[in-house]
Amino acid sequence: MAQFVSGTGDSVFSTCIGFLVIYLLGRDAGFEVGLTRMMDALPFLIFGAYAGVLVDRFSRRGIMLISDAARALIVGLIPVLYFAGLLQWWMLPAVAFGSYLFATVFNPARDALIPDLAEGAQLLRVNSIFQTSQQLAVVLGAGLVGLLLWPELYGAEKPGPTGIAWLLAADAASFAFSFVCVLLIRTSKGVRHNSVPELSQTPRPSSFHELRESLATAWKDSRLRALLFLTAVDNFFIMGPAIVGAMFLIKGYLGLETWAYGVFEAALAAGWFVGTVLIARFGSRIKTGKLVIIGMFMDGITYVPFLFLQTFPQFLVAIFVHGLTIPLITVGRTTLIQRHYPRERLGRVFALVTITVQGFTALSALATGAALGWIGPRELFFTGGACGAVCGVVGLTFARLRTTD
Numbered sequence: 001m002a003q004f005v006s007g008t009g010d011s012v013f014s015t016c017i018g019f020l021v022i023y024l025l026g027r028d029a030g031f032e033v034g035l036t037r038m039m040d041a042l043p044f045l046i047f048g049a050y051a052g053v054l055v056d057r058f059s060r061r062g063i064m065l066i067s068d069a070a071r072a073l074i075v076g077l078i079p080v081l082y083f084a085g086l087l088q089w090w091m092l093p094a095v096a097f098g099s100y101l102f103a104t105v106f107n108p109a110r111d112a113l114i115p116d117l118a119e120g121a122q123l124l125r126v127n128s129i130f131q132t133s134q135q136l137a138v139v140l141g142a143g144l145v146g147l148l149l150w151p152e153l154y155g156a157e158k159p160g161p162t163g164i165a166w167l168l169a170a171d172a173a174s175f176a177f178s179f180v181c182v183l184l185i186r187t188s189k190g191v192r193h194n195s196v197p198e199l200s201q202t203p204r205p206s207s208f209h210e211l212r213e214s215l216a217t218a219w220k221d222s223r224l225r226a227l228l229f230l231t232a233v234d235n236f237f238i239m240g241p242a243i244v245g246a247m248f249l250i251k252g253y254l255g256l257e258t259w260a261y262g263v264f265e266a267a268l269a270a271g272w273f274v275g276t277v278l279i280a281r282f283g284s285r286i287k288t289g290k291l292v293i294i295g296m297f298m299d300g301i302t303y304v305p306f307l308f309l310q311t312f313p314q315f316l317v318a319i320f321v322h323g324l325t326i327p328l329i330t331v332g333r334t335t336l337i338q339r340h341y342p343r344e345r346l347g348r349v350f351a352l353v354t355i356t357v358q359g360f361t362a363l364s365a366l367a368t369g370a371a372l373g374w375i376g377p378r379e380l381f382f383t384g385g386a387c388g389a390v391c392g393v394v395g396l397t398f399a400r401l402r403t404t405d
Contacts, residue, residue, distance in 0.1 A: 004133045008141040009175060010138075012170065013075065013171050015262050015265050016164045017168075020089075035369065037096075038363075044358030048104050048358065052352060060109040063109045065179055068179035074098040075099050076172035104358075114338070117185075127335050137269075142264075147262070214348040226400065234329075235364060238303070238384055240366075240369075249381070250264055253378065275323060278327075283331065288405060289403060291329075295328025297389050299326060300387065309378070
């Protein structure tokens with residue numbers, strides 16, 4: 001419930017924030033939008049590795065509570081400043097950075113806690129259920145944006161920034177709801193939430209020592225090194241078109257507004273949801289390493305047709321098909337890590353994965369904003385997709401990853 005409700009709020013935030021920048025500036029602003037969306041992911045690149053150390057040293061549930069409370073306050077600043085007449089566009093990247101700074105610890109804490117809460121269950125299915133709720137949240141959040149800001153439904157020429165400010169107020173409230181849900185989590189007495197040693201044992205090394213050890217261990221582990229490398233490269237080529245290019249596809253190429261972007265994101269999430277259900281049913285038949293590699297190839301190749309499409313319904317179908325392939329990566333990668341790495345280190349491992357996902361998403365968003373100055377959004381999707389597909393082909397050469405069950 002915490003993930004579903006706060007995930008709905010996250011979907012609202014990611015759908016609206018770029019358009020709010022455009023409204024405040026009064027013009028199309030590729031660089032400013034790219035900068036703002038980059039701030040969603042930049043904290044993961046800067047602090048992600050150390051966040052994993054914190055997750056493994058302290059109560060994972062407690063870290064999630066602090067994160068939810070902080071994000072509720074930070075995101076709530078946007079509607080307060082807007083209705084006070086004080087909101088400037090440059091404040092939006094700052095708010096995005098602050099909100100996602102606390103997500104750097106929330107996400108690995110959640111993924112590391114799941115095996116404890118699901119003791120004895122089939123992890124592939126458990127992760128599929130969690131990601132199913134996540135994608136339903138994206139469908140709901142993006143769909144709400146599309147519905148509430150659809151001008152034709154209310155006789156308005158443009159949705160304007162006021163509706164977006166109210167939606168972001170609801171986003172802040174979603175984190176407060178998540179806080180209450182996490183507060184109600186109870187685990188069995190035997191479950192360990194962190195790896196803090198007993199008083200009688202040797203004193204634990206410093207957090208920075210554990211950070212260095214974590215990075216060194218990841219570098220020596222050929223399977224994890226391959227997984228991180230492929231994830232980083234794939235996200236660099238795929239995520240920029242998804243979060244920045246799509247906005248300019250909708251507004252620049254098709255001439256539509258925020259509501260259409262919401263529908264577009266909802267179609268993506270709907271495909272992701274259906275793909276997750278299929279993975280839960282049939283995914284156990286394929287090795288998790290191979291599942292991830294196949295997913296990366298399909299993730300890229302499904303962008304290639306964008307170059308030849310022209311109408312909004314065509315793009316909706318294409319993005320739905322693209323969404324079907326994403327769970328091959330996300331569910332497969334999460335399950336692989338939970339199966340093959342010790343629980344007392346899961347926070348650090350998931351944090352490293354988050355760095356590559358979110359950090360390279362930040363770089364991709366900024367690069368995409370710059371690239372849109374000289375190529376169109378359809379060409380952007382085609383180029384990113386082709387490079388992403390090549391990443392999947394290269395993944396087949398990493399034997400240890402490919403053969404991991």
